[in-house]
Amino acid sequence: xxxxxxxxxxxxxxxxxxxxxxxxLEALSRPTLGHLDPQFIQxxxxxxxxxxxAFKTTNELTIPISAPGSAGMxxxxxxxxxxxxxxxxxxxxxxxxRMVEVAERIGAxxxxxxxxxxxxxxxxxxxxxxxxxxxxSVVAFVHAETSTGVRSDAQTLCQLARxxxxxxxxxxxxxxxxxxxxxxxxxxxxxxxxxxxxLSCVPGLSPVSFSDRAVERIxxxxxxxxxxxxxxxxVMDYWGGSKKRAYHHTAPVNAIYALHESLGMLAEExxxxxxxxxxxxxxxxxxxxxxxxxxFIVKEEWRLPxxxxxxxxxxxxxxxxxxxxxxxxxxxxxxxxxxxxxxxxRIGLMxxxxxxxxxxTCLNALEDVISRHSG
Ligand SMILES: *Cc1c(COP(=O)(O)O)cnc(C)c1O
Numbered sequence: 001x002x003x004x005x006x007x008x009x010x011x012x013x014x015x016x017x018x019x020x021x022x023x024x025l026e027a028l029s030r031p032t033l034g035h036l037d038p039q040f041i042q043x044x045x046x047x048x049x050x051x052x053x054a055f056k057t058t059n060e061l062t063i064p065i066s067a068p069g070s071a072g073m074x075x076x077x078x079x080x081x082x083x084x085x086x087x088x089x090x091x092x093x094x095x096x097x098r099m100v101e102v103a104e105r106i107g108a109x110x111x112x113x114x115x116x117x118x119x120x121x122x123x124x125x126x127x128x129x130x131x132x133x134x135x136x137s138v139v140a141f142v143h144a145e146t147s148t149g150v151r152s153d154a155q156t157l158c159q160l161a162r163x164x165x166x167x168x169x170x171x172x173x174x175x176x177x178x179x180x181x182x183x184x185x186x187x188x189x190x191x192x193x194x195x196x197x198x199l200s201c202v203p204g205l206s207p208v209s210f211s212d213r214a215v216e217r218i219x220x221x222x223x224x225x226x227x228x229x230x231x232x233x234x235v236m237d238y239w240g241g242s243k244k245r246a247y248h249h250t251a252p253v254n255a256i257y258a259l260h261e262s263l264g265m266l267a268e269e270x271x272x273x274x275x276x277x278x279x280x281x282x283x284x285x286x287x288x289x290x291x292x293x294x295x296f297i298v299k300e301e302w303r304l305p306x307x308x309x310x311x312x313x314x315x316x317x318x319x320x321x322x323x324x325x326x327x328x329x330x331x332x333x334x335x336x337x338x339x340x341x342x343x344x345x346r347i348g349l350m351x352x353x354x355x356x357x358x359x360x361t362c363l364n365a366l367e368d369v370i371s372r373h374s375g
Pocket of ligand 1: 095
């Protein structure tokens with residue numbers, strides 16, 4: 001039977017979604033327009049421009065895919081790879097491993113470069129595998145591995161890809177808006193992100209951007225991608241430049257309003273200022289965690305400010321603590337994922353969740369609940 005759903009608000013300080021500011025929720029609730037309404041088409045153009053700003057690119061093909069980050073991942077792989085193509089995928093956590101699964105489903109030949117969990121992608125190893133497999137056409141990796149809290153050197157990896165005649169394919173789901181990311185300057189060819197991490201928008205959209213070289217590769221495909229919905233040549237006819245827009249799918253109109261608002265907030269703050277805010281927030285959190293004797297898993301130089309992976313306190317029931325944080329303090333932090341399950345916490349400082357007051361609330365709540373459990 002129906003009863004009205006009224007969620008108790010939570011402070012979201014896990015691996016995403018992050019807390020959504022009221023401005024964005026209010027934008028979401030404005031009147032729905034037809035998806036080919038001239039007002040909406042104008043909004044689409046503004047969203048493209050704001051996304052170009054956030055990605056630091058002039059790429060014409062810069063749009064939100066109408067589905068979550070996972071669909072952005074599939075869009076990049078589906079469109080850049082054909083059966084039998086060779087792709088190098090660097091794996092240092094859950095999301096790199098997921099890339100392998102996606103590429104294998106396409107029938108691509110995967111050269112997998114593993115780095116231990118909690119460490120950055122090994123650039124020297126990527127180089128030697130590229131030298132061993134000169135037919136490789138795409139190099140893919142995760143810029144900000146949310147499962148471990150590790151940053152990889154996107155600039156160097158993309159440069160390496162280019163030196164070996166490969167396109168670079170970058171997962172920026174957690175990095176966009178949180179840490180330095182320069183699509184044009186770093187020569188990134190294909191990139192995808194998500195609305196619900198450092199952009200603090202509602203979940204369900206995946207901003208993507210493709211360089212001219214990537215678009216050229218897509219236009220020269222011998223076969224069509226095995227997905228009509230994610231086929232960029234068709235998506236481009238809907239989101240594309242000056243031509244008449246053709247119906248491809250119904251855009252999630254209100255979610256686009258929300259994305260427009262969150263990108264507008266990022267532009268108002270300034271992209272560099274947002275990067276700095278995340279770094280400062282991380283330092284504030286790290287100081288408090290040290291006082292609580294909670295140790296980081298990742299070496300300082302690789303740490304993501306927006307995703308802080310720490311060892312859960314030994315001898316205590318970490319799941320019970322997280323449960324109590326939720327019930328007593330309306331605070332969500334992330335559990336360990338994959339190899340880190342059961343003994344790590346992931347504290348997210350993404351977007352709107354990365355403010356001094358949230359950080360202090362989080363630290364106070366941790367102190368309270370840990371002391372209850374230690375008693
Ligand atoms: C969250 C995340 C994804 C998946 O995004 P969804 O919106 O959950 O589909 C992919 N890669 C990374 C690095 C992520 O953090």
